[in-house]
Amino acid sequence: MIEEEEVDLLLNDLVDLYGYDFTHYARASLKRRINRLWSLDRFPSFAELRYRVRSDSDYLKRFVEELTVNVTEMFRDPLFYKALRTEVLTALAAKPFIRVWHAGCSTGEEVFSMAILLKEANLLHKSLLYATDLNPEVLEAARNGIFAMGPMKQYSENYILSGGIHDFSIYYTAQYGYVKFDEELTRKMVFSTHNLVSDRSFNEFDLILCRNVLIYFDKALQERVFTLFDESLGPLSFLALGAKETIKFSSIQAKYKQIGSEKLWRKVG
Amino acid sequence: MAESGVIVPNKVVIIGGSTGSIEVLLQLLPALQSPLAFSVVIVLHRKNTADSTLANLLSLKTAIPVKEVDDKDILQPGHIYLAPADYHLLIELDGSFSLDDSEKVNYSRPSIDVAFESAADVFGPALIGVLLSGANADGTNGLIAIKQAGGQVVVQQPETAQVAFMPQQAILRSQPDYILDVPGLIALLTTGI
Ligand SMILES: C[S@@+](CC[C@H](N)C(=O)[O-])C[C@H]1O[C@@H](n2cnc3c(N)ncnc32)[C@H](O)[C@@H]1O
Numbered sequence: 001m002i003e004e005e006e007v008d009l010l011l012n013d014l015v016d017l018y019g020y021d022f023t024h025y026a027r028a029s030l031k032r033r034i035n036r037l038w039s040l041d042r043f044p045s046f047a048e049l050r051y052r053v054r055s056d057s058d059y060l061k062r063f064v065e066e067l068t069v070n071v072t073e074m075f076r077d078p079l080f081y082k083a084l085r086t087e088v089l090t091a092l093a094a095k096p097f098i099r100v101w102h103a104g105c106s107t108g109e110e111v112f113s114m115a116i117l118l119k120e121a122n123l124l125h126k127s128l129l130y131a132t133d134l135n136p137e138v139l140e141a142a143r144n145g146i147f148a149m150g151p152m153k154q155y156s157e158n159y160i161l162s163g164g165i166h167d168f169s170i171y172y173t174a175q176y177g178y179v180k181f182d183e184e185l186t187r188k189m190v191f192s193t194h195n196l197v198s199d200r201s202f203n204e205f206d207l208i209l210c211r212n213v214l215i216y217f218d219k220a221l222q223e224r225v226f227t228l229f230d231e232s233l234g235p236l237s238f239l240a241l242g243a244k245e246t247i248k249f250s251s252i253q254a255k256y257k258q259i260g261s262e263k264l265w266r267k268v269g
Numbered sequence: 270m271a272e273s274g275v276i277v278p279n280k281v282v283i284i285g286g287s288t289g290s291i292e293v294l295l296q297l298l299p300a301l302q303s304p305l306a307f308s309v310v311i312v313l314h315r316k317n318t319a320d321s322t323l324a325n326l327l328s329l330k331t332a333i334p335v336k337e338v339d340d341k342d343i344l345q346p347g348h349i350y351l352a353p354a355d356y357h358l359l360i361e362l363d364g365s366f367s368l369d370d371s372e373k374v375n376y377s378r379p380s381i382d383v384a385f386e387s388a389a390d391v392f393g394p395a396l397i398g399v400l401l402s403g404a405n406a407d408g409t410n411g412l413i414a415i416k417q418a419g420g421q422v423v424v425q426q427p428e429t430a431q432v433a434f435m436p437q438q439a440i441l442r443s444q445p446d447y448i449l450d451v452p453g454l455i456a457l458l459t460t461g462i
Binding site (some may be wrong): 033071214216243 | 340355356358360367370372383387391
């Protein structure tokens, strides 16, 4: 088990040597991730783990990727997606152009779900989905639009619960245990690295989704990210968070009005 | 109120369970006196429905406030907290909760081991870990961590559990301080036998 001081040492190394700042991540989870890597990669001691991180830049990639949690799903929380259909897309429909930002998009499941919603609302042709993440590897996977066949049954059930009326399989072609989603969807996506800890606003959006990313941050970092989002949201635009996250108690709260019982807010101030 | 015994203010009781454990809680919660001098954290394996039915069900059984945990909630004495479905529950050194949607552990999210180990890290000797009925080996490593950190370990007597496997595993490996049936558990938590 890693000690608090050793966690500090490692996090300082990551800042000093590589510019990755995890010091404002929620400690308990971070500590567990480091312990997990320590035992997965069979380091006999903390010193050896630290040496590897400091000296091997290929290992660093793995380390950062595994330190962050990349678990994701299509149409995760179907009722949230239903609210996107009924409350958000209807409100955005009249816009000449729709810009969406997925911050912390992981391997893209959320982005493809969104593209399907936009297509079904007849809005995809005038939309652009910016999908960003800290990890270049997950973005590479997302860009390919290729996913394992295994979870498709679950995704298709989620899709139907979200108000989908088609056979989910019309959106992909299956091959050798994998599925490839239609290029029509991928064409509207732009993938790029962006670090919520250190990078700035890069556009103005009608909808920002940042789901299950803020739970890994402490309050101070959450506050930074909320300010970044606020700067990146136009009038009457929308912000969507994960099922257990909230802007309540943050400094931007007063400008936003929650929509229904989902984690969805509209910028009104 | 009883003053002797294991439970004094600022203690935390963390309860884990799987199949057959809700029934135990439905007997235990009504027996707890409000206001409660300690806090209770409940981590159950449940279907990954995001609805709050379970929290509602439990709060019907007690006057003590029951809260399904949101990110960064602060753990306070006199409250009962429930781990939300589909997230691991962890505790920070400042006493706030963290949620984590990383890989399942023991086929489970929330995993009892994850919550117990994290609580052991923070509360040490002030923690009492209780493991109830279930068909999974989750929880045993967590109890071992609680014990190592100086906390106390309580396991439901397997013969009284709807599914004996989980408490049996714990008894084999974690050296419990108490092995109790439901009335025994109620007595421990209410009068501190
Ligand atoms: C649990 S996934 C969430 C994926 C998706 N939004 C969902 O809800 O299913 C969290 C993602 O946040 C990314 N992330 C973590 N820290 C980040 C940071 N500082 N900047 C940008 N992305 C980050 C991780 O790489 C990971 O892909």
